[in-house]
Structure formats: C-alpha cells, structure tokens
Amino acid sequence: MPRTLIEVDRESSEPLYRQIRKAIEHGIAVGTIDSSRRLPSSRELARELGLSRNTVNAAYQELVAEGFVESRVRQGIFVNREIRAYCTAEERPATQRFDWAARLRGHPEDTLPHIEKRPDWARYPYPFLAGQVDLRAFPARDWSRALNKALYQPHVQYSLQDGIAADDPLLVEMVCHHLLPARGVEASPEEVLITVGSQQGLDLLSRALLGRGSVVAVEDPGYLDARHIFVRAGASLLPIRANEAGLMPAKSLAGVDLLHVTPSHQHPTNATLSIGRRRELLSLVRESGTVIVEDDYDSEFRYQGSPTPALKGLDETEQVVYLGTFSKFLAPGLRIGYLVGSRELVRELRDLRRYSVRHPSGHIQRALALLIESGEYHRAVRRYRGQLMHKWEAASRAVNTYLPWHTTPPPGGVSLWMSGPPELDCRRLVDLAQERGVLIERGDIYFLSENPPLNHFRIGFAAPPLSVIDPGIRILGELVDGAMVA
Numbered sequence: 001m002p003r004t005l006i007e008v009d010r011e012s013s014e015p016l017y018r019q020i021r022k023a024i025e026h027g028i029a030v031g032t033i034d035s036s037r038r039l040p041s042s043r044e045l046a047r048e049l050g051l052s053r054n055t056v057n058a059a060y061q062e063l064v065a066e067g068f069v070e071s072r073v074r075q076g077i078f079v080n081r082e083i084r085a086y087c088t089a090e091e092r093p094a095t096q097r098f099d100w101a102a103r104l105r106g107h108p109e110d111t112l113p114h115i116e117k118r119p120d121w122a123r124y125p126y127p128f129l130a131g132q133v134d135l136r137a138f139p140a141r142d143w144s145r146a147l148n149k150a151l152y153q154p155h156v157q158y159s160l161q162d163g164i165a166a167d168d169p170l171l172v173e174m175v176c177h178h179l180l181p182a183r184g185v186e187a188s189p190e191e192v193l194i195t196v197g198s199q200q201g202l203d204l205l206s207r208a209l210l211g212r213g214s215v216v217a218v219e220d221p222g223y224l225d226a227r228h229i230f231v232r233a234g235a236s237l238l239p240i241r242a243n244e245a246g247l248m249p250a251k252s253l254a255g256v257d258l259l260h261v262t263p264s265h266q267h268p269t270n271a272t273l274s275i276g277r278r279r280e281l282l283s284l285v286r287e288s289g290t291v292i293v294e295d296d297y298d299s300e301f302r303y304q305g306s307p308t309p310a311l312k313g314l315d316e317t318e319q320v321v322y323l324g325t326f327s328k329f330l331a332p333g334l335r336i337g338y339l340v341g342s343r344e345l346v347r348e349l350r351d352l353r354r355y356s357v358r359h360p361s362g363h364i365q366r367a368l369a370l371l372i373e374s375g376e377y378h379r380a381v382r383r384y385r386g387q388l389m390h391k392w393e394a395a396s397r398a399v400n401t402y403l404p405w406h407t408t409p410p411p412g413g414v415s416l417w418m419s420g421p422p423e424l425d426c427r428r429l430v431d432l433a434q435e436r437g438v439l440i441e442r443g444d445i446y447f448l449s450e451n452p453p454l455n456h457f458r459i460g461f462a463a464p465p466l467s468v469i470d471p472g473i474r475i476l477g478e479l480v481d482g483a484m485v486a
Helices: 016-030 042-049 053-065 140-149 156-160 169-183 198-209 224-232 275-288 343-354 362-373 376-402 426-435 466-479
Strands: 069-072 076-079 192-195 215-220 236-243 258-261 291-295 320-325 337-340 415-419 456-460
Touching: 016 053, 042 053, 053 069, 140 362, 140 376, 156 362, 169 192, 169 320, 169 337, 169 362, 192 198, 192 343, 198 224, 198 258, 198 291, 198 320, 198 337, 198 343, 215 224, 224 236, 224 258, 258 275, 275 291, 362 376, 376 415, 376 466, 426 456, 426 466
Parallel strands: 215 236, 215 258, 258 291, 291 320
Antiparallel strands: 069 076, 192 337, 320 337, 415 456
C-alpha cells in the first residue's frame, strides 16, 4: 500500500489510530487499496508513518471488528472476502443513483395554491404578515421560570418521561378549568387532547373521519392550510360563501361529512359569525349528521365588546369539535394547541397521535401548565391584547387615511382584510410593496374559484412595531394606483 494513501495530522484532536482506520476504510471503499493483496503489517505501517505499533494495532482491531478486514493466521491482514467484490475499483459494479422521484407518491390531488411567506420577513421595515407575533411581547422571563420549574419535583416526571399516549394532566386541567369556561365550553379531561398546534388537530380529524369520496364544506374565502389537509385525505371541497357576518349557511348540508368554520374571526376576513347564524348551523348539522370543526385560532383578541360564545358551547349533540391554539399568543414556534370533542372521538385521535408523534413535548406541556396556573399566562394575554388593540386602532386609522376607499375593520383578530376596487390587482400590489420594504399578503389564494377576485389583500399588524404601522400603510397607499389594471 503506497505511503501517500495514509496521512495523519498530529495537530488534530482526533486520535491517530482513528485517522489511520478512516484512511484505510476509505481506501477499501473507493477501491484504491488492492483487495487481493495483503495489507502492511502493523510493524511495517508503524515504521512508515513514524508511529508506535500500538497505535496501528488499535486501528486494525477496529477494522477487524467492523468487518472491513480479516486477519489470517500466518498470512497477515487482508480486505474481508465478503466485501472484496464491491470495493475494488476494477470489479465494483456500476451503480446508479436511487430514483426517489419514481418512488414518492406525492399529492397529485392537491392542486391548491400555498401560502408563501418570506423566511427573512423580519428584516423588512414593514412586515405586515399575518401569523407572526411580536416577539417582544412574549413573556420570556415567566416562560423561562416555568421551564426551569418543570424540571424539578414534583413536575419532572411529567416533563421528561415518555407519556406514551397520555397528555400532561395539569395542562389538561388548566384547559378545562381556566381556558374553556371563558368560551362557554364545559369539558372533562377525557374530552381534551393536546396537539402539536391546531394543524395537527386538523390532520388527526382528517385521518379519523375522512377518506376517498368524503365531502368537506369550507368557507370561501377560507383557511388555505386546512383545505390542503382535507384534500390530501381524499376529500372533495364544497365552498360556502362568507361575507361581513361570517359564513353564510347553506340551505342544506346533506351529504357533507365535515364543515370547517372559523366563527370567532373568520379566516381571512376577521368577520365574527353572528349568533343567529351559529344557531342555524347547529340546526343544519343536526339534520344532516355533519361534523363541525370549530377552528377558534385567536378568539382572545377582540377589542370591542364581549366575545360571542363558541359554537361548542351551544352544541347539545356533541357534533362540534373545538380546536384551540396557544400559537397566536405565545409563539408559533412552540407548536402547542388542544382539541375538545366527544370521548369516543378523542380516544380514537389519541390512538392515531400515538403512532405518529406519541405526544407533544412533556416539558413544554408542563411549563405551559405552570404558566397558566401561576396567573402569568392570563396577565400576559391581557397585556398583549392591549398592545394589539392599539395596533388595530392605528392600522384601521391608517387604511382609511391613505387607501383610496373606506373600510370598517371588524374589531378583532391580528390582520385587516382589504377589499379594493375591482381594478386592483393584489399580485401587482404585493410586488410593488415588497420593493419598498412593505410585506403584505395577496388575497386571491384564499378563494376556491378558478378565477378568484384579485382585489383583496391582508395587512397583518401583530408582528411589526406600532411605530411603523402608519408610515408603512402610507407607502402602501402611494402604490395602489400602480397596481390598477384596465
């Protein structure tokens, strides 16, 4: 074996015997070591490299143990016979890269557009994107204290042990007694499932309730990510129009397996579903046997009046499944939410979850439970709601000052849904705004029709500082004329 095949770096922190082993292993793998000939003895190689025989012997011992070489009595060390045919440059058969494209099933049934958000959105001066939070509002000190406390007795067993399919009992208790009552919902621990964000709740429900040929009614415009989940489960989508009062109930829901609705703040318009329409929906599903999935993603953020009761709180037949999330307040990156449904449903969903992620992080669950129990969670929510109210007021003022049309934004949510004149092309406006450092979201992707209206867009006001809302929307107003099409 030529001297140049092995080089050792005496300045490296990696042990010398491992450097030798790796060099020989690589030579065998790529065929530069003649597998038909004996390898140098430990004495020969040690003399050639200027090292001790013990160092070389340690390398050879590992190679023997791992099956790369074999030691033959009174003959020496050779490349293992079993791998020889695959290791010589001359004899190794030609290989082709595995064709993963042919093996992956993909999702040909899912032709819906995707919500696209720039990963570097925070570097823009006016990031009016919904779904992001103001990181400065996060209760970092209280959260850090809760995380630390969760690692000590009596909490550590819930934080670090494998709960298999169970949820943290303290967090479930906090959900049942400290969160749901404010929404008019009563639930026992057996009716609550902790999820890795509300999207996992949607995914589990789709796997449990939907299949090829199922029909899901969705709001139009509506939540795009939920549509992707339903379509990938094999369901077809039935759009139901939403207006300034929320979802407009159809005359009948016969043949509809599931209805996804966002009654607190309709996604993406922020309209609140009126109490009359809520009762009408419940009457319709009693007749049709449809399951309602109530996606209550940001009900805490209402800035005028009292929140309307959740559909789940009005449900008498247990046909409503309630989804809640902590992402819109704490941080999207924590990925923690909860689902409330019948005991039979939750039992099935718990089993499905067990064989995908088992359960959400026990440490995060216990820390969140401790944060709620201490009262700091609700205090932080009240502070954040106050900050968001000021931002909502500033954004509402600014759009009616700088945009060439009048709007009356609903008093809640974390974004404004803008509906401009029919000539407005939101795609053009998005591009022009980005060039000026303003990020907004196009609205056409939230409609199901083949030719969706182009005169809608979203202005998210949760993430940017209050001070940039007015100047950012002023820039947006300057660009509207350039986004008009004949």
